[in-house]
Amino acid sequence: MSITAALGDSVAGVAAEPPRRRARRAHLVLLGPGLIYLVLFFVVPVGALLATSLYVPVPGGDVGEYQPAFHWQNYVDALAQFWPALLRSFWFAFLATVAALVIGYPMAYVIAVRARGRKLLQGLLLVLVVAPFFTSFILRTIAWKQILADDAFVVTAMHFLHLLPADARLTATPFAVVSGLTYNFLPFMVLPIFAALERLDPRLLEAGADLYASPVTTFRTVTWPLSMPGVVAGTLLVFIPAAGDYVNASLLGNNTNTTMIGQVIDARFFKVLDYPTAASLSVVLMVAILVLVGAYVRRSGTEDLL
Amino acid sequence: MTSTSSAVTADATGAGGAALELEGVTKAFGQFVAVDDLTLTVPSGSFFALLGPSGCGKTTTLRMVAGLEQPTAGTIALGGRDVTGTRAHQRPVNTVFQSYALFPHLTVGENVAFGLKRSKAKDVAARVVDGLDLVELGHLADRKPAQLSGGQQQRVALARALVNRPALLLLDEPLGALDLKLRRQMQLELKRIQTEVGLTFVHVTHDQEEAMTMADTVAVMNHGRIEQLGSPAELYELPRTAFVANFLGQSNLVAGTVTERLTKRGLLGVDVRGTRVLVPAARAVRTDGAVLVGARPEKMRLLVGDQTPGRGENVLGPGTVTDVSFLGVSTQYQVEIPGLGTFGVFAQNLVGGATVTVGTSARLAWAVDFTFGLDGAQARDDGAVDLDDEL
Structure with missing residues (x-):
């Protein structure tokens, strides 16, 4: 076969291929790197985690030696022992989410609506919101430990003003842990709400005022519902990592009434070397968050917005 | 029109529109004076248009009436009650916004019900149905605004405002975003609805044809002031400033000096570069010194060859026909007269097609009675259509 004939063939072959199939192939090529990454670093580890959660100790083996099994009892044991920490994690995460929303x-709102049209001010305020990210998460949390310490000004001032009983403290309390969670995840609340409010057409607020709605009513009936996508995104971005967080609870909490599930998993994996319990708690945490988030998104009905 | 909407009509007429009075209203944004000492009365039940180019202060005026801006000075009264200083939601005024500003998260029906709910009205549901029927959109009550066409959204915005039976309805270029055909249709529709509900409408527009079609009274605004106020026919036939003459339709204006007064016939003799043109004294803004003599293009006719002017006609020229545009019902000629400038002449196509070709030498003739005289200190092309603006 001559070269030209072969070339002609292949050209004809390409032309004959239906355009939709070619587009689909392009999609696959473009998605390829992401898919490979997800399989390697998400699907495989999750599979390993699921498998580990069912392991049993090797009979007569050392501490930390396990063998594959289908020991579903691991879940029952783990939950029976650690359900308070699991519940507390969701409770703390919930409190932190509410606090982050309120703050x-x-x-x-101020950045998106009040500073609208003043690009420089808006940019500056946004930089301030994300500025904490320039310092390590751990360092900032340790700094909070200093700020809330017994002899630091916050506690002394509160004692002086009788806002805090003389023998009470802030560190190693649930308050400190929830404060730390709120502080650390606040930018994840602010940014999506900012994005939603920025898109809000100010003329809609004028239309509200024109239709007899006071500023408060306009906020309730126009601004708030239209910022819901941002609120939902923000609350998820705070709640999910907060529920699994162990840094704040470790650094700002104590070992009794502030233990969060992340701490337990951390301790089981790295200190006790109880991999099956750690893995089963991880799976429970993951599934519980998925269920909660699914119910929340469904209930908030944001897919219907815009 | 369905019978249900007659309830709206009857009630609304019973409520009636309120008169709007602006007294010395000024609005300054820093150094820029958007509205300058504006005094204006809009009678109850009228369809009033504020007409002017962009930046003339008409929208600012409307926003002050709506309560979305507060005047720097002056008072605004509605139905005899001073509302200056009250906020938008406290005024019995509703606006149809240029962008419609429909609430995207609410259905059409919920949009229309918005104002009624806020004012704690009774039978909201029934009134929403009536309001949507009035704009013939009853079948779309459950849709979201994004699912509607531009014309439908415009009608929802109208229903949302009208359903509250406001003392005063403000329309901020509500037809600007529609295509020409739909715009014409909506103009007639709005006029019909205004007659039906009997409310006071204040309509802001830069489209002179729209203002003339719809309004009973038109105020032409420029640089934050009212240039002239009157019925569309008055403004058109007897403009009092060069701006009005050029902005409202087209005008042929030429500079001259008053040289004689024929008091017995009530005429002024004006010297236009050696040609005497007569202007009725009653139709002249000033009766001495420098004036602009004007006439509308459709009042003018071409004299070619040995054609002679009729009795009581002014004549200018000769000049040269530089352009002929055939428009179907009429033909537009451009005639260049050396030293005087270019004149437009609109001729009805009574005999089919243009009768004069480019390059022909022609004189212009028009009835003295239709001539008007303006202040000669004004620029001849003040308010003339800027091609950039029309796009």
């Missing part, structure tokens, strides 16, 4: 929504 973050007005921040986002």
Whole structure:
């Protein structure tokens, strides 16, 4: 076969291929790197985690030696022992999410709505919101430990003002842990709400005022519902990592009434070398978050917005 | 029109529109004076248009009436009650916004019900149905605004405002975003609805044809002031400033000096570069010194060859026909007269097609009675259509 004939063949072959199939192949090529990454670093580890959660100790083996099995009892044992920490994690995460919303929504509102049109000010305020990210998460949490310490000004001032009983402290309390969670995840609340409010057409607020709605009513009936996508995104971005966090609880909490599930998993994996319990708790945490988030997104009905 | 909407009509007429009075209203943004000492009365039940180019202060005026801006000075009264200083939600005024500003998260029906709910009205549901029927959109009550066409959204915005039976309805270029055909249709529709509900409408527009079609009274605004106020026909036939003459339709204006007064016939003799042109004294803004003599293009006709002017006609020229545009019902000629400039002449196509070709030498003739005289200190092309603006 001559070269030209072969070339002609292949050209004809390409032309004959239906365009939709070619587009699909392009999609696959473009998605390839992401898919490979996800399989390697997500699907495989999750599979390993699921498998580990069912392991049993090697009979007569050393500490930390396990063998594959289908020991579902691991889940029952883990939950029976650690359900308080699991519940507390969700409770703390919930409190931190609410606090971040209460603090973050007005921040986002000021940046997006009040500073609208003043690009420089808006940029500056946004930089301030993300500025904490320039310092390590751990370092900042340790700094909070200093700020809330017994002899630091916050506690002494509160004692002086009788806002805190003389023998009470802030560190090693649930308050400190929830504060730390709120502080650390606040930017994740502010940014999506800012994005939603920025898109809000100010003329809609004028239309609200024109239709007899007071500023408060306009906020309730126009601004708030239209910022819901941002609120939902923000609350998820705070709640999910907060529920699994162990840094704040470790650094700002104590070992009794602030233990979060992340701490337990950390201790089981790295200190006790109880891999099956750590793995089964991880799976439970993951599934519980998925269920909660699914129910929340469904209930908030954000897929219907815009 | 369905019978259900007659309830709206009857009630609304009973409520009636309120008169709007602006007294010395000024709005300054820093150094820029958007509205300058504006005094204006809009009678109850009228369809009033504020007409002017962009930046003339008409939208700012409207926003002050709506309560979305507060005047720097002056008072605004609605139905005899001073509302200056009250906020938008406290005024019995509703606006149809240029962008419609429909709430995207609410259905059409919920949009229309918004104002009624805020004012704690009774039978909201029934009134929403009536309001949507009035704009013939009853079948779309459950849709979201994004699912509607531009014209439908415009009608929802109108229903959302009208359903509250406001004392005053403000329309901020509500037809600007629609294509020409839909715009014409909506103009008639709006006029019909205004007559039906009997409310006071204040309509802001830069489209002079729209203002003339719809309004009973038009105020032409420029640089934050009202240039002239009157019925569309008055403004058109007897403009009092060069800006009005050029902005509202087209005008042929030429500079001259008053040289004689024929008091017995009530005429002024004006010297236009050696040609005497007569202007009725009653139709002249000033009766001495430098004036601009004007006439509308459709009042003018071409004299070619040995054609002679009729009795009581002014004549200018000769000049040269530089352009002929055939428009179907009429033909537009451009005639260049050396030293005087270019004149437009609109001729009805009574005999089919253009009768004069480019390059022909022609004179212009028009009835003295249709001539008007303006202040000669004004620029001849003040308010003339800027091609960039029309795009």
